Structures are given as C-alpha cells and as structure tokens.
Amino acid sequence: MKLNAIGAAICGVGLLSSASAFADSTADCHVGAYRLASGPVVDIAPSEGDTLRWRLFTGETGQLHRQADGTWKSTLGWSDRPDGKSVSFSDCEKGDVAFGADRGHRIAFDTTDTTFVSNGVKLVGRLVMPRAQGKVPVVVLVHGSEHDSARDFYSLQRMFPAQGIGAFVYDKRGTGASGGVYTQDFETLADDAVLAMRQARRLGGARVGRIGYQGGSEGGWVAPLAANKAAVDFTIVSFGLAVTVLEEDQQSVMLDMHFHHHEGDTPKALELARAGERVIETGGKEGYAEFDALRQMYRNEAWYKDVHGDFVWLVLPLDKAQIDEAVKQLDFHTPFRYEPMPVLKSSTTPQLWISGGDDLEAPSAETARRIKSLIADGKDYTFALYPGAEHGMTQYELSPTGERVSTRYAPGYFQMMADFIRNGRIGAHYGEAAITQPSPRSAAHSVAQKE
Numbered sequence: 001m002k003l004n005a006i007g008a009a010i011c012g013v014g015l016l017s018s019a020s021a022f023a024d025s026t027a028d029c030h031v032g033a034y035r036l037a038s039g040p041v042v043d044i045a046p047s048e049g050d051t052l053r054w055r056l057f058t059g060e061t062g063q064l065h066r067q068a069d070g071t072w073k074s075t076l077g078w079s080d081r082p083d084g085k086s087v088s089f090s091d092c093e094k095g096d097v098a099f100g101a102d103r104g105h106r107i108a109f110d111t112t113d114t115t116f117v118s119n120g121v122k123l124v125g126r127l128v129m130p131r132a133q134g135k136v137p138v139v140v141l142v143h144g145s146e147h148d149s150a151r152d153f154y155s156l157q158r159m160f161p162a163q164g165i166g167a168f169v170y171d172k173r174g175t176g177a178s179g180g181v182y183t184q185d186f187e188t189l190a191d192d193a194v195l196a197m198r199q200a201r202r203l204g205g206a207r208v209g210r211i212g213y214q215g216g217s218e219g220g221w222v223a224p225l226a227a228n229k230a231a232v233d234f235t236i237v238s239f240g241l242a243v244t245v246l247e248e249d250q251q252s253v254m255l256d257m258h259f260h261h262h263e264g265d266t267p268k269a270l271e272l273a274r275a276g277e278r279v280i281e282t283g284g285k286e287g288y289a290e291f292d293a294l295r296q297m298y299r300n301e302a303w304y305k306d307v308h309g310d311f312v313w314l315v316l317p318l319d320k321a322q323i324d325e326a327v328k329q330l331d332f333h334t335p336f337r338y339e340p341m342p343v344l345k346s347s348t349t350p351q352l353w354i355s356g357g358d359d360l361e362a363p364s365a366e367t368a369r370r371i372k373s374l375i376a377d378g379k380d381y382t383f384a385l386y387p388g389a390e391h392g393m394t395q396y397e398l399s400p401t402g403e404r405v406s407t408r409y410a411p412g413y414f415q416m417m418a419d420f421i422r423n424g425r426i427g428a429h430y431g432e433a434a435i436t437q438p439s440p441r442s443a444a445h446s447v448a449q450k451e
Contacts, residue, residue, distance in 0.1 A: 028046060031052070032095070033109075033158040034099070037102055037103050040058070042056055042104065043055045055409070058415075059408050059412070060408050062076055063075050072086070072088065073085075074086070077406050079405045086100060087099050087100070108131060111128050114127065118191055121178070121180035122178065122179045123178040127166065127167075127200055129166040129204060130166065134207070136165060138166035138200055138208050138211045139156075139166070139168070139211075139214050139236075139421050140197045140200055141167060141168065142189075142193050142223045144218045146175070147175050151170065156214070159414065160418065166208070168196060170192075172192060185333040185334075186335055187335075188333075189222045193215075193222055194230045197213070210424070211232055212227070212235055213227060216240065217361070217362065217391070220353075220362075221340055224343050224349070227351075228346065231349070234349065236351070236353075236420060236421070237351065239355060239362050241362050244340075245336045245337070246337060249309045250273055253307060253308070253309040254266055254270065256307055259360075262306060265302075265303040272294045272307060273309055275290050276291050278291070279315055279323060280311065280312070280315060280327075283331070284320070284327045288323070310360075344371075345379075350381070350424045352416070352426065353367070353384070354393065354433075355367060356392075357385055357388060359389070359391045361390075361391040364385060371383045375437075375439070379438065380438045382438055383435070384433040384434070384436075385433065386432060389410045394410065395407055395408055411430070411432070412430025415430060416430040
C-alpha cells in the first residue's frame, strides 16, 4: 500500500516507468464524463499505455482497447476477457460518445487550474465544479502512496461533479507537475491537504457549501490528520487503516496464512515478518542477521512461499548487498510507528470509513474493531464493510493460477461517498455493505456544533 515505491525500486523497475507508461493516454481528448441518453454517466479516464478505462457510478468498469477501425473494445474490469461492449467517440470538439447501444455527450464543468504553496513547495491542483446555481459541497481528494499524477488519473474529479459535487484534485509533492520531493511523511502531507482545502475554498468562493476530504489507502492516515489541523465538515477514509504501518504488514501476513490454510504456522510467519520489517524500517542498518537466520530456518517449510504481507515480501529474496543498494533509493520518511488512534479519538469531524473484507494490503479486521469502538464511545463516525471487496473497493475473481483479478467496484460504494459528502449521513443499504451507524446523540451533537 504505502511502500509500492519500494517494490518498484527493489524489483528493478525505474520509478519513472509508471509515469511513462501512461504518457500517451493522459493527453487523450476523449477523457471526460459523458451523460448517456438513458440517464447514467460514464467516465472515461486514462489507463495503461494507449488504453482507456470507463466507469459507471454504480461500479461497473472496463478497459478500452483501440481497434484498427477507430472504435474501442472493452474488457471486463481489470481482466483481459471481452465484455461485449463497444465504444466510439466523435471528434473531440463535438464531444459525443456511443457507449454500446447508448449515446451520450460530454459534460461541461467549471474547471480552474491552480497552483498553491505549502511549506515552500509549489503544488499544482484543479477545482472542478458542476455548472449549477447556488452552493455545492466540495471534496478534496487526498493521494494514496502512488507516484502518478492525481490530476491525470483520478476519475473522482469528474465522477463527483457529474453528481453535483465539486472536487479539488492536486498532484502531491514529488508527483505529476508539483514540485518538491516525494514523501510518505503524514504530517507534511496533511499540511499539504490543508492548503489544498483552503485553496478550494478560495477558488470556489460563495459556491462552496460543505467541504471535506476523501482519502484512500495512505490517504486514510493523512485525511483525518488534516481534519484535525483545520476544521472541515467531513472526512471519508476509503480502504485505509486505524493501525500503524508495521501492524498493517503483520495483519497482512496473518491473512496470507489464513487464505493459504497455514493458520497453525502464523506465529512463525509473524516472527519472520517482524524481522524483515526491522530491516526495512532501519534502512538495512539493523536486524539483517536475525532476519537472514529466520529465512534459512523456515525457507523449506510449506507456508514460507505464501508469506507476502504488505511489504515484507520485498526483502525476502534479497541478500544484504541487494537490500543496502535498494534502500538508498527509499528514504521516503515513512512513519512506520505512527499511531492514528490519538488523532481519531480527539477528532470532532464526522467521518465515514469504508473497508473491504478481503483487503490483503489494508486488512480491515482490527481497523473495524477500533472504529466501531469509537462509535460505541460516542464519536460521530460511520463504518461500512464490504464483504468480498479488496483494496480499492473492488470485487474480484480468481484466475486459473489463483491470482485475484478485479472485475468491478463494490455496488453502492460511490453512491455512499456522495451521500456522505452531501449530508454527513448515509442510508441503510448500499449493495452488500454492513454498516455501523453513529448513535443519534453523537450525530445530533455534530450537527449542533456546526450550527
């Protein structure tokens, strides 16, 4: 989750490769949100190489592949299996789309590109507002750990405005067009998010109603921290965590053992994981001898091959020299021991937490327990768990080799966020989500504080 950049470096993939892989499609003039004649909105976004990705607000998605005749054929979710959909676009100036048998036209938004400065670093952002009269809620989209440009690849910057909600998107420091050096320092990133929120308020002016954050993955640590630094109306955490980075990796290893039927060997796997985490946390300076001894002791046992975790897998195949070489590139100031609970306990901001029951990168069980305990203590928090959903809030199928292949977003996921942005409340039913609501008393107290 947070340490995907480590994976790129250790596996020998240059950190610029992901950006260059998207280079052709980011400039594609077909990118946009289209309202179909039958009513729904389909968002067209960049994807890998020269492909595009479509999304519906109900959660269906597919990848579009350009054909020789200029049309585009879709494959289901993130699979390579055709789903029968054919898409074609008019010339870019006209802005029409044929989505299967349906027809649509690109939605025009009020879009303002901007720059702002946070702690001496120039950040590049964009406010996207629906063309409507009066106030609208605005959501600031907070990065995960990815290195790609959020302005290029975050489809929520159009999906929310198509639903009457403003969105502010920005490239975090060290990514896209923003300056500075990439970091995973949550305090620094929270400062940036606060400045982004204030810039959104300034640009939106009198049209800004409720305003708050939506943060996915790593953004789930950053957004609540930002909300404590400067008051906002709401915070949404998508597939984020209420535990430390180290605990996240350990919980992921426990799930590895569960899903591969090695529960009895979980203590050994955790012993190995903690040793590997120490090597990563200290940049290779401490713990290698103990880690290597455990590898040698356990490497021939049946469970060993199934140890992955969120990031410990990265060092499992490496010798000391390889680890030392890799960590030279990885000084991201990751706060491995950051404790989110004090921030969550002190917050007065209504929060919506959405987790996936099968998330291996951000295991949900302990986070669910902690957020539900805060709800029981009277916090104005809401927790929603989608059984069978993984990281990114997607559903999946298993390939013939047993690998997960995402097929769509969990039904109701996007609608749940939109409702919370508008009202600070959600309904009772969103697909298969199991929802824990705040007590009426805590909800009423939050409303009174805002009035």
